[in-house]
Amino acid sequence: MELTINGQTHQVDIEPDTPLLWVLRDELGMTGTKYGCGLAQCGACTVLVHGQATRSCVTPVETVAGAKIMTIEAIETDPVGQKVVEAWVAQQVPQCGYCQSGQVMAATALLKQSARPTDEEIAGAMVNLCRCGTYNAIAAAVREAAQA
Amino acid sequence: MKKLAAFVVLAVLAVGAGYWFATRIPASPFDSVGSATAPLPVERGEYAARLADCVACHSTEGGKAFTGGLAMGTPLGTIFSTNITPDRETGIGGYTLAQFDNAVRRGVAPDGRRLYPAMPHPSYAKMSDDDVRALYDYFLHHVPAVRQENRPTTIAWPLNMRWPLAFWNLAFADAGSYRPAPAHDEIWNRGAYLVQGPGHCGSCHTPRGLALQEVALDERDPRFLSGALLDGWYAPSLRNDHNTGLGRWSEEDVATFLKDGRNQHGVVFGSMMEAFNNSTQFMTDGDLAAIARYLKSLPGDAARDGAPWSYQAAAAPAPAGPMASGARIYAARCGFCHGSDGRGRNEWISPLAGASSVLALENASVINITLNGSGRVVAAGVPDAYRMPALRDQLSDGEIADVLTFIRGSWGNRAASVTAEEVRTLRELTNAASSDPIVLQMR
Numbered sequence: 001m002e003l004t005i006n007g008q009t010h011q012v013d014i015e016p017d018t019p020l021l022w023v024l025r026d027e028l029g030m031t032g033t034k035y036g037c038g039l040a041q042c043g044a045c046t047v048l049v050h051g052q053a054t055r056s057c058v059t060p061v062e063t064v065a066g067a068k069i070m071t072i073e074a075i076e077t078d079p080v081g082q083k084v085v086e087a088w089v090a091q092q093v094p095q096c097g098y099c100q101s102g103q104v105m106a107a108t109a110l111l112k113q114s115a116r117p118t119d120e121e122i123a124g125a126m127v128n129l130c131r132c133g134t135y136n137a138i139a140a141a142v143r144e145a146a147q148a
Numbered sequence: 149m150k151k152l153a154a155f156v157v158l159a160v161l162a163v164g165a166g167y168w169f170a171t172r173i174p175a176s177p178f179d180s181v182g183s184a185t186a187p188l189p190v191e192r193g194e195y196a197a198r199l200a201d202c203v204a205c206h207s208t209e210g211g212k213a214f215t216g217g218l219a220m221g222t223p224l225g226t227i228f229s230t231n232i233t234p235d236r237e238t239g240i241g242g243y244t245l246a247q248f249d250n251a252v253r254r255g256v257a258p259d260g261r262r263l264y265p266a267m268p269h270p271s272y273a274k275m276s277d278d279d280v281r282a283l284y285d286y287f288l289h290h291v292p293a294v295r296q297e298n299r300p301t302t303i304a305w306p307l308n309m310r311w312p313l314a315f316w317n318l319a320f321a322d323a324g325s326y327r328p329a330p331a332h333d334e335i336w337n338r339g340a341y342l343v344q345g346p347g348h349c350g351s352c353h354t355p356r357g358l359a360l361q362e363v364a365l366d367e368r369d370p371r372f373l374s375g376a377l378l379d380g381w382y383a384p385s386l387r388n389d390h391n392t393g394l395g396r397w398s399e400e401d402v403a404t405f406l407k408d409g410r411n412q413h414g415v416v417f418g419s420m421m422e423a424f425n426n427s428t429q430f431m432t433d434g435d436l437a438a439i440a441r442y443l444k445s446l447p448g449d450a451a452r453d454g455a456p457w458s459y460q461a462a463a464a465p466a467p468a469g470p471m472a473s474g475a476r477i478y479a480a481r482c483g484f485c486h487g488s489d490g491r492g493r494n495e496w497i498s499p500l501a502g503a504s505s506v507l508a509l510e511n512a513s514v515i516n517i518t519l520n521g522s523g524r525v526v527a528a529g530v531p532d533a534y535r536m537p538a539l540r541d542q543l544s545d546g547e548i549a550d551v552l553t554f555i556r557g558s559w560g561n562r563a564a565s566v567t568a569e570e571v572r573t574l575r576e577l578t579n580a581a582s583s584d585p586i587v588l589q590m591r
Binding site: 017018040052054055059060062063125127 | 479484485542
């Protein structure tokens with residue numbers, strides 16, 4: 001099976017229903033994408049598939065063969081992603097950091113769809129969980145990235 | 149005076165005849181067969197028990213197989229399935245083959261007591277002598293005996309008298325095992341036998357009448373397998389209804405669904421998840437192909453089914469109202485798995501666009517699975533990797549109503565909107581801690 005991740009193609013030989021997250025982390029060693037709940041609930045495993053936020057823990061790898069996948073490792077190569085990362089640094093968002101790669105991916109996907117999101121849109125799209133409670137900083141960083 | 153005497157005599161005779169009828173032991177083809185037959189290979193009877201899915205009701209979660217004890221609600225009170233292990237005192241170890249046959253195919257216990265039709269004997273009546281003999285052999289010789297007393301029903305006297313059930317049987321149960329239809333080939337007839345007989349698909353998928361009888365037991369009636377509501381789930385039509393039945397499924401799709409628990413149209417959930425885990429996945433490819441052939445021969449009903457569904461890309465939702473709010477909730481909660489296009493992910497995650505359970509008039513299944521998630525699908529010993537999570541603690545009644553209204557009204561789906569009231573009702577009924585939880589109904 002051929003996967004296109006961050007512009008590179010990878011050949012993987014794996015069961016078709018393996019979650020994309022395990023292919024990224026265990027097969028390809030890209031551990032920036034985190035495992036949180038395994039149920040599409042927390043968002044720690046978020047990656048972009050064709051620019052859309054996708055929970056890689058519930059994505060059978062077979063269904064993204066041939067799709068354009070982007071992970072946190074390459075987010076700064078994306079113009080929107082770069083703005084998000086800069087705003088994240090400026091706002092000093094992360095505390096423990098575990099959920100943050102997923103948060104950045106979700107924010108990037110949001111700004112790709114809606115360049116100037118309202119506060120309501122931000123609240124509606126940024127549903128990733130953060131045990132440290134950095135939600136205010138996340139919202140501020142998304143607003144800053146939208147202004148940039 | 150003479151008239152009165154004649155009347156009394158006639159009345160006594162009628163009561164006597166009725167009593168005799170309601171408690172008599174029916175004839176079985178095995179009456180002259182002793183129980184001391186040589187055991188058959190375990191596979192033969194085990195397969196028959198898989199076909200009939202005995203374990204589904206005659207076990208409890210975490211309990212020993214076939215020891216019974218599963219509670220089932222009836223309008224009169226709760227009844228409990230019985231111990232069918234070969235324990236001689238609490239199980240069926242003392243049954244002769246003829247007594248076993250009478251219980252399975254005629255709903256009559258050895259003492260003449262009539263079984264509640266929670267035991268699907270109107271369906272099992274169609275089982276062949278060979279399958280009944282194999283079942284008997286399996287339960288008597290291959291299932292370990294477990295001593296576990298049966299629980300008494302909570303139905304109070306006089307409603308707990310069993311003899312009136314003999315008249316229920318007279319009205320609603322056909323006698324005699326399945327007779328092949330000469331107009332159809334062997335595969336179709338095998339499928340009809342499995343669906344109507346041991347598979348007892350109609351127990352869930354055929355609507356029930358006022359006396360809780362299945363309104364039809366075979367394909368001669370268009371209501372057979374036309375879909376029914378039970379236990380807070382809607383068992384959809386298994387007829388060729390384009391939208392709400394198997395109309396868009398090929399025979400191969402049907403067989404794959406029963407073998408793997410999933411295909412590109414959907415994944416087993418609710419009560420069907422149990423039927424899959426315990427029964428259909430163990431059927432041979434030949435038997436599954438036969439079931440598919442038979443089901444695909446049942447015509448749909450376009451009047452009931454509505455205009456044929458076809459996929460349409462979602463229109464931009466209105467800026468306000470349930471569709472707009474539903475679209476937002478969908479994007480945040482559902483789209484990650486089911487896709488923003490509603491098409492799911494191959495056979496791994498169900499599409500919502502065009503799914504029969506989404507398009508069904510009855511919305512119980514979509515509400516129930518959103519509140520409570522899906523159970524564990526175990527195919528060939530391996531638990532599923534992708535499972536619908538329960539959202540009851542994350543979404544309010546109104547939010548679930550909105551998102552389901554969006555799902556039932558997008559991508560070409562044209563099913564009625566869902567109200568918060570409907571969600572509230574099912575939330576209460578499926579909450580085991582509430583005062584009024586659903587008890588498994590007769591099936």
